[in-house]
Amino acid sequence: MQNQVTIAMCNRVGEEGDVTFAGRSVVVDSYGNVISEADGKERLIIADIDLSQTAVACKWRPFLPDSTCKCNGWFRVGLF
Numbered sequence: 001m002q003n004q005v006t007i008a009m010c011n012r013v014g015e016e017g018d019v020t021f022a023g024r025s026v027v028v029d030s031y032g033n034v035i036s037e038a039d040g041k042e043r044l045i046i047a048d049i050d051l052s053q054t055a056v057a058c059k060w061r062p063f064l065p066d067s068t069c070k071c072n073g074w075f076r077v078g079l080f
Contacts, residue, residue, distance in 0.1 A: 004030050004057040006049050013042050030057035 006029050013023035025038040027047040036047035 005054060006030055006035075006051070008047070013040060030054045 008027045010025040011023055012021035014021055023038055023040040025045055027035045027045065029035050030053045036045045038045045
């Protein structure tokens with residue numbers, strides 16, 4: 001949220017050797033709200049992201065006044 005950007009984070013699921021991967025891929029908007037989240041199973045998550053929210057978030061919460069927030073339009077994210 002402090003970076004005021006939308007984040008799409010993906011994670012593996014299953015096991016490899018003695019390592020277990022939890023999954024739980026997630027898309028979070030500029031305000032820190034979870035837009036879409038997978039569970040611990042293999043999933044495709046799709047989220048519509050309003051990139052113009054980034055500019056609004058920068059004005060509403062000016063944590064990083066020296067950074068530039070120039071995003072307009074929509075972006076669709078698909079994670080496996």
